[in-house]
Amino acid sequence: xxxxxxxxxxxxxxxxxxxxxxxxxxxxxxxxxxxxxxxxxxxxxxxxxxxxxxxxxxxxxxxxxxxxxxxxxxxxxxxxxxxxxxxxxxxxxxxxxxxxxxxxxxxxxxxxxxxxxxxxxxxxxxxxxxxxxxxxxxxxxxxxxxxxxxxxxxxxxxxxxxxxxxxxxxxxxxxxxxxxxxxxxxxxxxxxxxxxxxxxxxxxxxxxxxxxxxxxxxxxxxxxxxxxxxxxxxxxxxxxxxxxxxxxxxxxxx
Amino acid sequence: xxxxxxxxxxxxxxxxxxxxxxxxxxxxxxxxxxxxxxxxxxxxxxxxxxxxxxxxxxxxxxxxxxxxxxxxxxxxxxxxxxxxxxxxxxxxxxxxxxxxxxxxxxxxxxxxxxxxxxxxxxxxxxxxxxxxxxxxxxxxxxxxxxxxxxxxxxxxxxxxxxxxxxxxxxxxxxxxxxxxxxxxxxxxxxxxxxxxxxxxxxxxxx
Numbered sequence: 001x002x003x004x005x006x007x008x009x010x011x012x013x014x015x016x017x018x019x020x021x022x023x024x025x026x027x028x029x030x031x032x033x034x035x036x037x038x039x040x041x042x043x044x045x046x047x048x049x050x051x052x053x054x055x056x057x058x059x060x061x062x063x064x065x066x067x068x069x070x071x072x073x074x075x076x077x078x079x080x081x082x083x084x085x086x087x088x089x090x091x092x093x094x095x096x097x098x099x100x101x102x103x104x105x106x107x108x109x110x111x112x113x114x115x116x117x118x119x120x121x122x123x124x125x126x127x128x129x130x131x132x133x134x135x136x137x138x139x140x141x142x143x144x145x146x147x148x149x150x151x152x153x154x155x156x157x158x159x160x161x162x163x164x165x166x167x168x169x170x171x172x173x174x175x176x177x178x179x180x181x182x183x184x185x186x187x188x189x190x191x192x193x194x195x196x197x198x199x200x201x202x203x204x205x206x207x208x209x210x211x212x213x214x215x216x217x218x219x220x221x222x223x224x225x226x227x228x229x230x231x232x233x234x235x236x237x238x239x240x241x242x243x244x245x246x247x248x249x250x251x252x253x254x
Numbered sequence: 255x256x257x258x259x260x261x262x263x264x265x266x267x268x269x270x271x272x273x274x275x276x277x278x279x280x281x282x283x284x285x286x287x288x289x290x291x292x293x294x295x296x297x298x299x300x301x302x303x304x305x306x307x308x309x310x311x312x313x314x315x316x317x318x319x320x321x322x323x324x325x326x327x328x329x330x331x332x333x334x335x336x337x338x339x340x341x342x343x344x345x346x347x348x349x350x351x352x353x354x355x356x357x358x359x360x361x362x363x364x365x366x367x368x369x370x371x372x373x374x375x376x377x378x379x380x381x382x383x384x385x386x387x388x389x390x391x392x393x394x395x396x397x398x399x400x401x402x403x404x405x406x407x408x409x410x411x412x413x414x415x416x417x418x419x420x421x422x423x424x425x426x427x428x429x430x431x432x433x434x435x436x437x438x439x440x441x442x443x444x445x446x447x448x449x450x451x452x453x454x455x456x457x458x459x460x
Contacts, residue, residue: 002378002419003397040443045377071271076399076441096267098441121301123373123401167375197375221376251377251397253443 003249004214005045005222006236007199008229010035013052015061017230033068040073043236045251047073048101048224051081063095070096080128084108089116093124101126101169104142106160107149117164127165129157131186132173138186145173154193161194168194169224171201179205182213182223191219199224207239214248256280256454257292259319261309264300269332272440276451286318294454295322299334303343303359303404306334307351316352323354326459328431336427336434337404345404354432357409362402366420373403378417386414386428387456391448398425398442405436431458
């Protein structure tokens, strides 16, 4: 049976992982390459690299890091952050990314998802959304959550999947950082609206949050988190043992 | 030396890197001369079957691959590259493949219950169906990474491993010096690397 995926997300700025990491086994805890290798050897099913750099040098450094990671890490690698054009897709795919995640870039240019899907295939295009409740309605936020686009979330997601997005990362701004569990209400709506894989993001604070997620919503394919993995609060292999005990298929490779 | 065939489909960076990781020299090439000098050949591929088959034919690489395979050189197809080894595919019409293995490629949607997502994307377990040099280091139930909407059927004479996704789907095939896997060994962690190593240790036939 296909397993539920557990995905650590690394925010990379000026060549370093931000949000802090706390692994004693790692020499350089902020090295994206070392951290990626550590995760790939310790249960991660996939990795997401977000480029949160703003400078041109930082961007060059990011592609170097990506290349180095892809040279030594042999699990799927998704790259996001600063993807605005099909040239950006090309740039990161050439460095060894398997999938490319678009967020604000798709909002700015609504034809981007369709163009990229035709060029690189649906399986390569990941739609990432930041969603927040505003007056009881789920709205899409742009620019790292700073700007309310006014667009209704489910409608936007459905449209992008129709255009060829092969996977959706749903980040709930309401639950993100609160560590009280994933946004099940939002995720249920997304799962009901699209047929492609759905990745839950925002709100994981402990192992039980993942168990609740997968048990409540069988349509969710993967859980993504950053700080709880980086700080060692949750070890991915422990999480997977617990998933299996609860009848949730998980890949455990010793 | 392993020759990874470059015929303009997909990104070969990870595949080349994975051979480096197991200490095997690999070159990415579209030159039949290099294929001839190589000890083994990898036929990769992503995208649509018809388009990829056409590109192989247009470059004349289809004949080069078949000639090397007929000469006994170990050949391994990966993902769409595995599908191309078969007789034909029904992906958007009907397209002939290389015909090196018996069987055909059909949509998995025809065989799996509704409600399951297509493509099958993610890690799934291998069920070993027949011993093969390709599975030398692979254990029953080990996980590999799949991304596919089509799969090989009517290929019992070459089937060596399958995976369960609403139905039993072809995962690995092998007959003589011809091998293939539907999943991505270059994205399947240590299990995938070990399979590439096993391929590098297979004997060709004279």
